[in-house]
Amino acid sequence: MRFFKITLLLASATGALSSCPLPATYNWTSTGILAEPKNGIVALRDPTHVMYKGKHLVYATTLGYDRTWGTVVFDPFSDWSQMGSVNQTTLTPYAIAPSLFFFRPKGIWVMAYQWSRTPFSYKTSNDPTDLNGWSSEQVLFTGTITNSATGPMHPALIGDDKSMYLFFCADNGSLYRASMPIGNFPGSFGATSTVVIKDVTRLVFEAVQVYKIAQDKYLLIVEAIGTQGRFFRSFTATSLDGTWTPQASTEANPFAGRLNNNATWTKDVSQGELIRSNPDQTMTIDPCNLQFFYQGSLPDHPEFNLIPYRFVNGRSKEHNMSEGAHIGVAASNSPTHQHSQPQGHVNMKFAMMLSVLGLAAATPINNPTTGTDNTANEGKVFQPEMFYLFTHVAFDTRPVHSAIHLENFFNDTQIEQAGVFRNIPAEATSCTLMWAQAQRRNRIFISKGDGLTHVRRLSGWPEGEVNLNSIVPFDTIGQLGSPEFTFWDTANGARNHIVGSFPCSTELYFKIELSNVDLESLLYFDQDEQNGLYVHYTI
Known part of the structure; x- marks a missing residue:
């Protein structure tokens, strides 16, 4: 900025x-x-x-x-x-x-x-x-x-x-x-x-x-x-x-x-x-x-x-002046008072820290894609395995799937998710969780209500069934980031967004949930090689 x-x-x-x-x-x-x-x-x-x-x-x-x-x-x-x-x-x-x-x-x-x-x-x-x-x-x-x-x-x-x-x-x-x-x-x-x-x-x-x-x-x-x-x-x-x-x-x-x-x-x-x-x-x-x-x-x-x-x-x-209020450096040419206030402001660069997750079109998830950027020492791992967590049916287990799907209603969180990235290179350094969105025509992305989410890093992963009850013992590390999905579903153009950095490992385990339980909200993203959560790393 x-x-x-x-x-x-x-x-x-x-x-x-x-x-x-x-x-x-x-x-x-x-x-x-x-x-x-x-x-x-x-x-x-x-x-x-x-x-x-x-x-x-x-x-x-x-x-x-x-x-x-x-x-x-x-x-x-x-x-x-x-x-x-x-x-x-x-x-x-x-x-x-x-x-x-x-x-x-x-x-x-x-x-x-x-x-x-x-x-x-x-x-x-x-x-x-x-x-x-x-x-x-x-x-x-x-x-x-x-x-x-x-x-x-x-x-x-x-x-x-x-x-x-x-x-x-x-x-x-x-x-x-x-x-x-x-x-x-x-x-x-x-x-x-x-x-x-x-x-x-x-x-x-x-x-x-x-x-x-x-x-x-x-x-x-x-x-x-x-x-x-x-x-x-x-x-x-x-x-x-x-x-x-x-x-x-x-x-x-x-x-x-x-x-x-x-x-x-x-x-x-x-x-x-x-x-x-x-x-x-x-x-x-x-x-x-x-x-x-x-x-x-x-x-x-x-x-x-x-x-x-x-x-x-x-x-x-003010509206009763010749031009109306302005944002800018230019001084007004019609004030009654002369002030020694500055006539312009410095332009500086800024970086937004809003994080956002997830995106479009589903693809197979058993073998996550590892893509390499133009620079030889950077890479990306797409398509995490995603699992439903039902907050009121803690033992309910569903098959692995590809999309991000979160819901809040009845003044409570109803559907959360856990996910895992595999095949992160052992020699990877400077690991960051991010999300990508392709051109609007190439994604399936729905955000209704309040799309602010919390992503928490997990300390491990269940050996058997993945459900809310089996994930709870691993939810001990804390917040990784707070991606904001509100309004991004209608944005044009391809973009990438940061969620947060984490210590590199060959696997990343995480949990994601909507933040505002007081507002009925829905978030849905299909994930593929252009859309959704991914891990960016350097070697």
């Missing part, structure tokens, strides 16, 4: 934030790509931005072609047009999905991030441009989410006069909040959180951000998965511990998405930040000059997890 900047300029007679209400309908104009990643990096993701000493400072997540995560920091720049030419320095150790702000009560900079010793961690510094000046890692949040394959993701911190709040998602349809007295910050929020918004998984997915827009009004945005790509929904509240009311919260009327911006090269408006008018913990934005710095995606890479994301800057105008 790429980074873009979007700006929304609203007519106003005064400079007060409250003089510009949020529009009921947003329209955005996006910039082009603002920056490219350095060598070896396929995607720039999860940007965080602050103004520091009059210049733009951007931290971002990176994903390499070798599928390793990292963090990059852009040298400060004066204008968004310069972002593509400044140095990009790797931060060591990395901080995934960073969030940067100035904590004014104690006069220090704070960087929060995910996926370290605890779900969320933080570091402090007196100078965010000194990459060697960050403190040692400290615990920010220790809680776990039982119905989530990813756990807590994308920490969003914000404070009022009395408290600091932590908002986050978990790729499971719920949005969570924790809090502490502001005098205790920086510190740990502990392990307890409260669900403040709940919906189906694809509509409350990830990338939450929360902002102050007036004396007693707050704006929350969260990323969703739509039928035409990623988009953002918005909610408002009168206090950070209050109830969030939907504002522009549908795919037809989004806060920002494919349907209300001019960035025709990307179908996704994904992870990003609104440009703040104040870098401190209040996360204050100017509703008279809304600008959105986000990631968009280039045309899909054949391997789904290596989609090149870029940064974009968007600008928005």
